[in-house]
Amino acid sequence: MEITVLPAISELLLLLLILAGILATGIGYIWLNYKIWKYPFYLPLTLLFGISLGGYTYANGASQLAAAFFGTIPFLIGLYFKRGLKGDFKSSTYFLAPAVIGVIFLFLYPLVFEFYLSFRDLSLRTFSDWITTGHVPLADNYGLSNYIEVFQNRATGQSFIFVLWRTIMWTAINLFFHLSVGLVLALLLNAKGVKGVAIYRTLLTLPWVIPQVIAVLVWRADFNESIGFINQFITVVNQLFSFEWSGNVIMPLTWIGFEPKAWFLDGSALFTAACIVNIWLGIPFMMINFLGALQSIPHSVYEAASIDGATWMQKFRHVTVPLLKPVMVPASILGAIWTFNNLNVIFLMTDGGRYEGADILVTDLFKQSFTYYRYGFAAAYSFVIFAILCILTVIQFRVTRPRHASTT
Amino acid sequence: MRFSNFLKGALAGLAIAGAAHAAPTKISFWEQDSSEAGKEMDKWISVFEKKNPEYKIVRQHYENEELRSKFLRSSVTGDGADIVYGPNDLAGVFNTAGVIRKVDDLIPANKFNPAALNIVKLKGSTWGIPLSEGNHLMVFYNKKLVKDAPKDFATIIENGKKMTNPAKNEYGLAMFQSEPFWFVPLMGGFDAWPLETKNGQTKVTINTPETVKALQFLVDLKNKHKIIPADCDYDCAKSMFLSGKAPYHINGDWEANAMREKFGADLGVAPLPLVNETGKRATPLLGGRFLFVNKAITDKKLAGVKKFVEFITSKNVQLRMATRLDRIPATLEARNAPELAKVKTLKPLIDSAEFAKASPSEVEMRAAWDGLRIMVQRAMSGKETVAQAVKTGQKAADEALSAIQTEKKTKAH
Numbered sequence: 001m002e003i004t005v006l007p008a009i010s011e012l013l014l015l016l017l018i019l020a021g022i023l024a025t026g027i028g029y030i031w032l033n034y035k036i037w038k039y040p041f042y043l044p045l046t047l048l049f050g051i052s053l054g055g056y057t058y059a060n061g062a063s064q065l066a067a068a069f070f071g072t073i074p075f076l077i078g079l080y081f082k083r084g085l086k087g088d089f090k091s092s093t094y095f096l097a098p099a100v101i102g103v104i105f106l107f108l109y110p111l112v113f114e115f116y117l118s119f120r121d122l123s124l125r126t127f128s129d130w131i132t133t134g135h136v137p138l139a140d141n142y143g144l145s146n147y148i149e150v151f152q153n154r155a156t157g158q159s160f161i162f163v164l165w166r167t168i169m170w171t172a173i174n175l176f177f178h179l180s181v182g183l184v185l186a187l188l189l190n191a192k193g194v195k196g197v198a199i200y201r202t203l204l205t206l207p208w209v210i211p212q213v214i215a216v217l218v219w220r221a222d223f224n225e226s227i228g229f230i231n232q233f234i235t236v237v238n239q240l241f242s243f244e245w246s247g248n249v250i251m252p253l254t255w256i257g258f259e260p261k262a263w264f265l266d267g268s269a270l271f272t273a274a275c276i277v278n279i280w281l282g283i284p285f286m287m288i289n290f291l292g293a294l295q296s297i298p299h300s301v302y303e304a305a306s307i308d309g310a311t312w313m314q315k316f317r318h319v320t321v322p323l324l325k326p327v328m329v330p331a332s333i334l335g336a337i338w339t340f341n342n343l344n345v346i347f348l349m350t351d352g353g354r355y356e357g358a359d360i361l362v363t364d365l366f367k368q369s370f371t372y373y374r375y376g377f378a379a380a381y382s383f384v385i386f387a388i389l390c391i392l393t394v395i396q397f398r399v400t401r402p403r404h405a406s407t408t
Numbered sequence: 409m410r411f412s413n414f415l416k417g418a419l420a421g422l423a424i425a426g427a428a429h430a431a432p433t434k435i436s437f438w439e440q441d442s443s444e445a446g447k448e449m450d451k452w453i454s455v456f457e458k459k460n461p462e463y464k465i466v467r468q469h470y471e472n473e474e475l476r477s478k479f480l481r482s483s484v485t486g487d488g489a490d491i492v493y494g495p496n497d498l499a500g501v502f503n504t505a506g507v508i509r510k511v512d513d514l515i516p517a518n519k520f521n522p523a524a525l526n527i528v529k530l531k532g533s534t535w536g537i538p539l540s541e542g543n544h545l546m547v548f549y550n551k552k553l554v555k556d557a558p559k560d561f562a563t564i565i566e567n568g569k570k571m572t573n574p575a576k577n578e579y580g581l582a583m584f585q586s587e588p589f590w591f592v593p594l595m596g597g598f599d600a601w602p603l604e605t606k607n608g609q610t611k612v613t614i615n616t617p618e619t620v621k622a623l624q625f626l627v628d629l630k631n632k633h634k635i636i637p638a639d640c641d642y643d644c645a646k647s648m649f650l651s652g653k654a655p656y657h658i659n660g661d662w663e664a665n666a667m668r669e670k671f672g673a674d675l676g677v678a679p680l681p682l683v684n685e686t687g688k689r690a691t692p693l694l695g696g697r698f699l700f701v702n703k704a705i706t707d708k709k710l711a712g713v714k715k716f717v718e719f720i721t722s723k724n725v726q727l728r729m730a731t732r733l734d735r736i737p738a739t740l741e742a743r744n745a746p747e748l749a750k751v752k753t754l755k756p757l758i759d760s761a762e763f764a765k766a767s768p769s770e771v772e773m774r775a776a777w778d779g780l781r782i783m784v785q786r787a788m789s790g791k792e793t794v795a796q797a798v799k800t801g802q803k804a805a806d807e808a809l810s811a812i813q814t815e816k817k818t819k820a821h
Binding site for chain 1: 507
């Protein structure tokens with residue numbers, strides 16, 4: 001009998017060997033290009049090589065798309081050498097080569113393949129076709145039915161638009177609290193004369209240090225209707241601080257909208273609970289980023305503002321915020337993308353999708369696709385999410401782009 | 409090159425070739441069982457390999473979902489395991505994807521309990537080799553709080569009401585109340601069933617008067633009889649029972665050992681009780697653990713798999729599995745063995761299984777689970793009435809079913 005771990009190690013070693021082989025081939029190929037790029041037959045040769053490579057992969061059962069991909073790459077590299085590099089950036093290209101090869105094989109090819117799948121009817125029923133023929137049937141409506149289905153309503157009333165709206169709300173609410181509370185905490189930690197900053201900083205970064213899965217599972221237990229801390233806390237606080245006013249018993253937490261409830265069975269309560277958990281988890285990242293940026297602002301700038309008679313608010317608005325912007329913009333873009341695509345928190349809070357009412361696009365994608373092994377549909381859904389994220393990122397870039405003062 | 413060097417090289421080459429020739433045939437075995445069961449499996453594999461040195465079984469453990477998706481993915485590239493060991497519902501997924509083979513030719517059907525074989529019978533063929541039965545629900549009761557096993561739900565309600573005190577978080581019954589796996593037995597008690605197959609077409613049957621009655625019964629346990637809390641998930645129900653805050657607890661055979669360790673002689677185990685309205689027993693779903701064989705397996709490996717199946721379903725191994733892991737053996741020989749009757753901890757599990765119905769292995773059951781889950785949650789939360797929730801559940805299941813049952817294209821492009 002073999003020890004269980006051995007196959008895993010041998011598989012890993014084989015994978016490393018394959019990766020090393022790919023890397024060596026890639027670097028060797030680029031080196032060869034450098035040696036011959038000046039010759040007149042260089043471009044026709046890359047074209048010929050591309051056609052041969054594409055033809056070879058197609059003959060070996062690859063799809064037309066995959067064959068076209070492999071056929072085009074050598075010619076594009078040739079063009080880049082001939083027109084772009086012209087033999088100038090030899091060392092930089094050597095350094096870039098591993099990353100480029102990594103991107104092509106680990107990102108570009110899967111992306112292209114996923115795009116191909118999004119037009120195909122790859123599901124449990126067609127799986128055997130793929131195994132036996134190596135091809136997947138084209139989806140209905142010239143391959144567009146997967147995309148059409150993404151926008152169709154679900155039986156549970158969770159239409160795509162509704163889930164998209166919830167995802168945008170989820171992103172906006174989380175990002176607002178991450179940025180605002182993170183900034184306030186960073187300002188407090190950076191304030192002069194605060195004692196025990198190191199202790200506060202350690203305590204405040206705890207949510208970030210605890211593994212996310214563990215943190216969310218603990219929070220989920222806290223939100224349990226019967227034995228959870230949250231409901232018991234609300235009950236105890238209400239009992240301790242309730243008072244009578246105009247003949248009515250006022251319970252402070254209930255009065256501001258919090259009352260013991262079945263958090264997981266009520267969709268909006270579950271969404272609120274998920275937001276609370278994710279806000280708690282996300283604040284430390286923003287706080288640490290802002291604190292680092294705040295500490296890099298020279299004190300002399302504030303002194304100059306003080307000499308000019310600036311108030312605290314004016315210093316914050318005209319000194320702190322502009323100097324924080326180079327950190328704030330990428331952090332907020334990253335935060336938005338992470339939150340938009342945050343599968344973990346929603347997935348765990350809904351107990352793997354068991355409870356409805358809090359799904360965002362990625363969890364809906366997971367549920368709609370992988371519960372029923374609809375790989376083609378999943379690929380189409382992923383591309384729709386990708387497109388939405390691209391649009392949102394472009395908008396965010398444009399909104400936060402620095403405006404240069406006119407010099408005239 | 410000197411002749412002596414050439415000779416050395418040639419001899420070394422011959423030795424390597426000889427060693428390669430004598431190397432045993434590797435049979436890869438993927439499973440998702442508990443670590444305790446994994447250790448047991450290793451022992452059985454060792455014994456098998458000693459008896460059959462021409463074969464080597466390579467066991468690899470995966471989590472449940474990872475096992476499914478990895479086997480599907482690997483089947484495309486031909487790297488899938490030769491044997492997959494897992495729960496019965498794998499049969500539906502793997503059979504629909506066409507990645508496993510029928511096993512009718514590998515096993516004599518009369519060797520196994522028919523109930524176990526029926527679980528993985530799809531379209532008239534058997535798709536898995538049963539090693540054990542189980543994964544079914546039963547009633548655990550605390551003898552310190554209630555003396556006797558509940559014969560019917562009226563008894564549970566009556567005793568449960570006496571012991572319910574929400575202020576102290578004490579309730580008459582602790583169960584995973586919003587999970588359909590706990591609801592389907594009630595459906596059975598009310599003569600309802602989630603799947604129906606006619607003329608080779610499987611459909612989900614949630615929206616029926618019988619399901620309405622079953623769901624109303626569950627909702628009444630919470631709203632009318634108030635013997636279950638507003639919401640209680642798996643961990644909540646288990647901890648409520650373990651901490652003595654509930655006299656009755658509905659859970660599966662997989663928790664029997666943990667319960668016995670906690671309560672000792674004070675633990676009672678009984679089959680799910682009768683539904684008074686119909687006079688029928690609640691019917692838990694009976695599953696089990698099965699071996700599935702890769703469709704692309706080579707003849708050489710298949711011979712090894714057949715030997716392994718014979719070994720693992722032999723009386724001794726089956727009995728050891730029963731005594732060490734508290735699992736109901738699937739072979740008739742082991743079930744009828746006098747040694748099995750001596751395993752007292754197993755008897756209540758077998759008794760409970762008597763009233764169980766085979767868990768549907770059809771892939772369409774995934775759609776039924778989703779519809780039922782939505783239905784139960786909406787009714788239990790009060791978001792919808794029972795009648796509305798049943799309709800919503802049916803609609804959701806039909807939508808999911810259409811995603812599963814998309815007609816296969818005849819032409820590959």
